[in-house]
Amino acid sequence: xxxxxxxxAGKTFIENDTEFTxxxxxxxxxxxxxxxxxxxxxxxxxxxxxNAIAGFDLVNHGSVQIDxxxxxxxxxxxxxxxxxxxxxxxxxxxxxxxxxLEAKGVDKDKRHEIAKKYLKLVKLEDFxxxxxxxxxGGMKQRVAIARALAVEPDIxxxxxxxxxxxxxxxxxxxxxILDICKNEKKTIIFVTHDIEEAVYLADRIVVMTxxxxxxxxxxxxxxxxxxDRTSGDFLLVRDKIxxxxxxxxxxxxxxxx
Amino acid sequence: MKKLLSAKNVIISILILIGIWQLAFVISDYSEALFPSPxxxxxxxxxxxxxxxxLDSIAASMYRFAIGYGLSVIVAVILGLILGSLPRVFKYxxxxxxxLRPISPTAWxxxxxxxxxxxxxxxxxxxxxxxxxxxxxxxxxxxSKINDIYFRVSDNFGIKQPALMxxxxxxxxxxxxxxxxxxxxxxxxxxxxxxxMVGAQSGLGYQIIDARNNIRADIxxxxxxxxxxxxxxxxxxxxxxxxxxxxxxxxxN
Numbered sequence: 001x002x003x004x005x006x007x008x009a010g011k012t013f014i015e016n017d018t019e020f021t022x023x024x025x026x027x028x029x030x031x032x033x034x035x036x037x038x039x040x041x042x043x044x045x046x047x048x049x050x051n052a053i054a055g056f057d058l059v060n061h062g063s064v065q066i067d068x069x070x071x072x073x074x075x076x077x078x079x080x081x082x083x084x085x086x087x088x089x090x091x092x093x094x095x096x097x098x099x100x101l102e103a104k105g106v107d108k109d110k111r112h113e114i115a116k117k118y119l120k121l122v123k124l125e126d127f128x129x130x131x132x133x134x135x136x137g138g139m140k141q142r143v144a145i146a147r148a149l150a151v152e153p154d155i156x157x158x159x160x161x162x163x164x165x166x167x168x169x170x171x172x173x174x175x176x177i178l179d180i181c182k183n184e185k186k187t188i189i190f191v192t193h194d195i196e197e198a199v200y201l202a203d204r205i206v207v208m209t210x211x212x213x214x215x216x217x218x219x220x221x222x223x224x225x226x227x228d229r230t231s232g233d234f235l236l237v238r239d240k241i242x243x244x245x246x247x248x249x250x251x252x253x254x255x256x257x
Numbered sequence: 258m259k260k261l262l263s264a265k266n267v268i269i270s271i272l273i274l275i276g277i278w279q280l281a282f283v284i285s286d287y288s289e290a291l292f293p294s295p296x297x298x299x300x301x302x303x304x305x306x307x308x309x310x311x312l313d314s315i316a317a318s319m320y321r322f323a324i325g326y327g328l329s330v331i332v333a334v335i336l337g338l339i340l341g342s343l344p345r346v347f348k349y350x351x352x353x354x355x356x357l358r359p360i361s362p363t364a365w366x367x368x369x370x371x372x373x374x375x376x377x378x379x380x381x382x383x384x385x386x387x388x389x390x391x392x393x394x395x396x397x398x399x400x401s402k403i404n405d406i407y408f409r410v411s412d413n414f415g416i417k418q419p420a421l422m423x424x425x426x427x428x429x430x431x432x433x434x435x436x437x438x439x440x441x442x443x444x445x446x447x448x449x450x451x452x453x454m455v456g457a458q459s460g461l462g463y464q465i466i467d468a469r470n471n472i473r474a475d476i477x478x479x480x481x482x483x484x485x486x487x488x489x490x491x492x493x494x495x496x497x498x499x500x501x502x503x504x505x506x507x508x509x510n
C-alpha cells in the first residue's frame with residue numbers, strides 16, 4: 001500500500017440544519033518523497049483535504065491513512081506551514097525555530113545549533129535575534145519553513161503558504177522550496193489556487209472542483225527540476241489544467257441569418 | 258520638544274485647577290476653617306511632611322495597596338488562565354461572577370470589618386475585591402480570543418500542558434491582561450481610601466477621617482491632593498511598564 005492512502009474520503013458539515021458537503025469521495029495515493037499540489041478554486045475542498053491528512057479536522061466518511069495508520073490527530077512527525085505563518089510574535093526568530101525542538105526535549109545547546117543550521121538553509125542566519133514584526137512576509141514564511149524543517153518531519157503540509165506574498169517574492173520562495181525538498185527529500189503536500197505555482201512545483205497535481213469539493217483529475221507533471229516557466233512543455237501542462245477546470249473557451253459558432 | 262510641550266500642558270492645567278479653587282475661596286462665604294485656600298492647604302501639607310505624619314500615612318497605605326493589589330492580580334490572572342482554558346467550566350462560573358461583579362467593594366466593608374476587625378486586613382480585602390473581577394474577566398476573555406493558529410502550531414509540535422500554558426497561552430493573552438492590570442490599578446487605588454476610611458486606624462484614608470473629626474479642612478484637602486498625586490504617579494509608572502511590555506510583544510503588525 002502507498003505511503004499516504006486516502007479512500008472514499010468525505011466531509012460534511014451541518015449548517016443551519018442543512019447538510020453541506022465540503023469534500024466528497026476522494027481517492028488518492030501518495031508515495032514517499034512526492035511533491036503533491038492540491039489545486040483548485042476556493043471552496044473546492046483542497047484545504048479541507050489537507051487538514052484531514054494533517055489531522056486538524058478529520059474526515060467523517062471513508063479513511064485517511066499515513067504509513068498504514070489511520071490519521072486521528074496532528075502528529076509531530078508531520079508539520080503544517082500556514083498562510084499566515086503562525087510565528088509566535090513574542091519570540092525572536094531563533095526561539096521560534098527552536099519551538100518544536102523544545103517540545104521534543106532536545107537540550108539547549110543542541111537546539112541552538114539545529115536552529116542555526118536551518119536558519120542558514122533558509123538564508124536568515126543574520127536575523128536570528130530579530131522579532132517576527134521586523135521581518136517581511138517572505139522572511140516570516142522562511143522562518144516558518146526553518147521551524148518545520150528543524151524537527152525533521154516526514155511530511156510537510158503547506159496551506160497556501162505563499163498566498164499572502166507578492167508575485168516576485170513568491171517566485172523566489174518557490175525556487176527555495178524546490179531546492180530544499182530536493183536536498184531534504186521530504187514528502188510535501190502543497191495547497192494552492194495558483195495554476196502556474198502548481199505546475200512549477202509539483203510532481204503530481206491533484207485538480208479539484210467545488211460544489212461539492214471533489215477531485216476532478218490527477219496530472220503527472222513530466223517536467224524535471226528546474227523548470228522553465230515559459231517553455232512549451234510547461235504551457236502544455238497548464239493547458240491540460242485549464243481543460244480539467246473547464247476554463248477553456250468553447251468554439252464560438254456564428255449564426256448568420 | 259514634545260516632552261516640553263506636554264509639561265507645559267500639565268502645568269497650565271494644574272494652574273487652572275488651583276485658580277478655580279482660589280476663586281471659589283474668594284467668592285464663597287464659608288469660614289476659612291471649613292473651606293481653606295490653596296495656600297493654607299499647602300501650609301498644612303508642609304506641616305504634615307515636617308512632623309512625619311504624611312510619610313507614615315503613605316507608608317501604611319502603600320503597604321496595604323501593594324499586598325491587596327499584588328495578591329489580587331496574581332490570583333485573578335492564574336484563575337483567569339485556568340478558567341479561560343476550560344470554557345465549559347467557565348459557563349458555570351460566569352453567572353456567579355456576573356452576580357458578584359456589580360457589587361461595590363465598599364458594600365462588603367461592614368461584613369469584612371465584622372469578620373476581620375479593624376486594621377490592615379479590611380483595606381487589603383477591599384483592594385483585593387476592587388482589582389479582582391476586572392482582571393479575572395479580562396484574562397478569561399483574553400484567553401478565549403487567542404488566535405487559533407497558535408493552538409494549531411502547538412498541537413502540531415506536540416506542546417502539551419503545562420508548557421502550553423506558559424509558552425503559548427500566557428504570552429498570547431498577555432497584552433490584554435496587562436491592559437486590565439493597568440485599569441484595575443486605578444479602581445484599586447480609589448477603594449484603598451474608602452477601605453481605610455472605615456476599617457483602619459492609619460493611612461491616607463484614615464487621615465481624612467481624622468482631619469474631619471478635628472475640623473482641619475486644610476489637612477483634609479492636602480491629603481486629598483496627595484492621594485490624587487500618588488494615584489497619578491502609580492498610573493504613570495504602570496503605564497510605562499505596559500508600553501514596554503507591548504513593545505517587546507510587538508504583535509504581527
